[in-house]
Amino acid sequence: MAETTFWRQGPTVGRQTGAQVMDAQRFEELRPLLFSISYRILGSVGEAEDAVQETWLRYAGTDTEPESLKAYLSTVVSRISIDVLRSARVRREAYVGPWFPEPLPTDTLQTQPYAEPADSAELADSVSMAALLLLERLSPLERAVFVLREVFDFGFAEIAETIERSEPAARQLAARARRHMRDGRPRFEVDRRKRLDLADRFFDALREGNLEALQGLLAADVETVNDAGGKGGGEGGRFGAERAARILVATVPPLLASGASLEPREFNGWPGAILRDSEGKVVGTWVLDILDGHIQAIRSITNPDKLSHLGPTGDVRAMTAERSRWRRRAREATEQEDD
Known part of the structure; x- marks a missing residue:
């Protein structure tokens, strides 16, 4: 008689009768x-x-x-x-x-x-x-x-x-x-296709570091909030579209250049992404709140305790340290070219 596992983390329940199976x-x-x-x-x-x-x-x-x-x-x-x-x-x-x-x-x-x-x-x-x-x-x-x-x-x-x-x-x-x-109850964009299209444009602009395109996609009072649980990463806040776009351009493209990656995914029915470190480990997730053709909020999670079901987790502090090293090397390379 076969053994059967009933949950991905559950026990294997010994030998069973036909009724038990x-x-x-x-x-x-x-x-x-x-x-x-x-x-x-x-x-x-x-x-x-x-x-x-x-x-x-x-x-x-x-x-x-x-x-x-x-x-x-x-x-x-x-x-x-x-x-x-x-x-x-x-x-x-x-x-x-x-x-x-x-x-x-x-x-x-x-x-x-x-x-x-x-x-x-x-x-x-x-x-x-x-x-x-x-x-x-x-x-x-x-x-x-x-x-x-x-x-x-x-x-x-x-x-x-x-x-x-x-x-x-x-x-x-x-x-x-x-x-x-x-x-x-908040208002939200009902059309799923519109949500996905805007999210694609957002992540494309983010990878390219396109400040103008990002600013045009963000709501005037866009909110960025991060759940870090005190284990790495800031809490975010409510910013104007211009400031939020500048913060995103200053932080995300250097992360990607230093080996991190953004993997578009849908979470809780809304477009978002998984942020992975250079080893492919999960260090965060993003979910976008969208209404009237603009991103109203960016909700991110970097608390590793909340990410383990998505795969092996990485260290967000180590990832940001690698970004700092990349910036320093890039700055040194630019200074050498100027000399």
């Missing part, structure tokens, strides 16, 4: 849904993976056959995620600098662990950085209710059982969550 197959079919629920509640890829793995262990350890496997597993993963979120809130309050959700690859290069259970605009919008940051304003219960009801269309009876509250209480939580989300 069937259970594993049914679980695997629902895994994208379970991960999608948990990630939206937690905003963390690693924690969502752990929640799904714990869900499998609880399912494998029970002798009870649920009437609806989907409802049972969704309830379990939601309860686990709510508990994790409650403890995570304490850690996030002490987090150094801006906090962003862990970047989730959503382009054609994505791998199976992060696949969505269905392809729809509603699902894509609900996993955007902007939406996940709005969800941070909700209590753990409000967040879970909003995700289950508004994103995955669960009935209130199912939701009430999941959160162990009455159905009227679940409805009240949903109403509060909708109000908070509606009041803070």
